[in-house]
Amino acid sequence: MRIQFWGVRGSLPSPQLPMQIQRKVAAILERLSPQDIETPAARQRFLDALPMWLYGTVGGNTSCVSVAFADPREIVVFDAGSGIREMGIALSKQEPQIERYRIFFSHFHWDHIMGMPFFGPAFNPSVQIEFYSPQTYLEKILSYQMLPPYFPVSMRTMGSQKRFHCLKGPITMQGVTISYKKIRHPQGAYAYRVDDGKHIFIYSTDVEISDADFVHNEENDSFFKNADVIVIDSQYTHKEALSKSGWGHSSFRAATDFAAFWEIKCAVLFHHEPAYNDQKLFENLQEARSYAEHMHFKDTHLILATEGLEITL
DSSP: OEEEEEEOBOSSOOOOOHHHHHHHHHHHHHHOOGGGGSSHHHHHHHHHHSOTTTSSOOOOOBOEEEEEOSOTTEEEEEOOSTHHHHHHHHHTTSSSOOOEEEEEOSOOOGGGTTTGGGOGGGGOTTOEEEEEESSSOHHHHHHHTTSTTTOSSOGGGOOSEEEEEEOOSOEEETTEEEEEEEEOSTTOEEEEEEEOSSOEEEEEOSOOOOGGGGOOOHHHHHHHTTOSEEEEEOOBOHHHHHHTTTSSOOBHHHHHHHHHHTTOSEEEEESBOTTOOHHHHHHHHHHHHHHHHHTTOTTOEEEEOOTTOEEEO
16 A cells, blocks of 8 residues: 655645745755765765755645555545646656546545646546545536636546546445545545555544544444554644634644544644645644653654655555
């Protein structure tokens, strides 16, 4: 199971501004000494020692995560935020070519579907795209954002072979079972659980974690307990989450509590606040790790979702 991150922001895309890049360059130069540029090896050591928020970027695209299995010609995708455009460009260059995309939607707020009209493979007649959601009227929902006056071409002009599936329960493909669970978010959203018989991956963005999510019952236990990796909404700090109750998102502290409670091995903090720059996001990660250490959560590893991140199970 190979998990790749193509879009990790929440609410709307947030590209790096010129001033932000200039500040990064200035901060790097302040750390530089003559000894750091004497040799190629010295330059590399200097770069490797830079804070992660300086050497690279979290990324500005909205939600899109792919999961690949044994068959290189088929891939599962969760959400079609603006990151799906980057995914389409990257995967169209690989060999063998992907022949079937299976796209599952957590919900249909704009930041989770806005990349669909720009998904290159959707215009390829040799490509099959299977769309999935527990929500009815799936085709109508996706098509509406491409109607005049919102977009110059309709979804019908996309030449790929498209099918739309309203989920009624778990489905199995390539020996992998994908199930879903409704989660707390305005107008509703769904988390997905991917089980290949050896490992369990959960995609749970856009969720406002509540006390009900810490209750041991058959539904919660069978879905969350002992997963290997969870991608989980952690848009806010604890203080912000308190002031934005009912907005449908969680704090990184709540996400940490949740992962530890359900004995999940790795939690990927996801759906980042668009107003946060890279430094703020990595500070949040460090605060989450400090909080986990303070709470003696020794068995849950915390990482920050960044564009280009890959996890192999």
